[in-house]
Amino acid sequence: MPLSKKEIEALKRQIETRCAQLRTEVHADADKVRGESYADLAGDVVDEGDASVADLLADIDSAELSRDLTELRALEAALGRIADGSYGSCIDCGQDVGFARLEVEPAALRCIDCQRLYEKTYAQPDRPKL
Numbered sequence: 001m002p003l004s005k006k007e008i009e010a011l012k013r014q015i016e017t018r019c020a021q022l023r024t025e026v027h028a029d030a031d032k033v034r035g036e037s038y039a040d041l042a043g044d045v046v047d048e049g050d051a052s053v054a055d056l057l058a059d060i061d062s063a064e065l066s067r068d069l070t071e072l073r074a075l076e077a078a079l080g081r082i083a084d085g086s087y088g089s090c091i092d093c094g095q096d097v098g099f100a101r102l103e104v105e106p107a108a109l110r111c112i113d114c115q116r117l118y119e120k121t122y123a124q125p126d127r128p129k130l
């Protein structure tokens with residue numbers, strides 16, 4: 001069943017709330033990565049062991065940051081699809097993604113069948129696309 005106007009409105013609000021939350025997190029993460037935590041940790045490094053802990057923490061923060069940014073971009077793209085009317089249709093088969101699925105994953109691009117197939121086909125996300 002295609003999404004009703006009411007369902008789209010509800011999902012849109014959900015996405016906007018999550019986007020605002022993510023933007024706050026991204027800013028906090030970016031400050032953390034740029035600023036104090038790394039400088040403090042690395043500032044009075046006494047041996048190599050401490051240095052690698054500092055490196056590790058910086059890496060973890062960046063991974064968190066890039067995860068948040070990826071989610072934020074996906075949600076912003078979903079808002080774009082709501083605006084142009086393509087939201088809720090599977091990008092692979094054109095069927096309805098379904099309200100229940102979108103409620104859990106509002107940025108979903110595919111219906112659950114196509115998503116499973118996609119994940120099976122692209123099981124290694126780091127594989128270079130040639």
Ligand SMILES: [Zn+2]
Pocket residue numbers: 090091092093094095110111112113114115
């Ligand atoms: Zn599909």
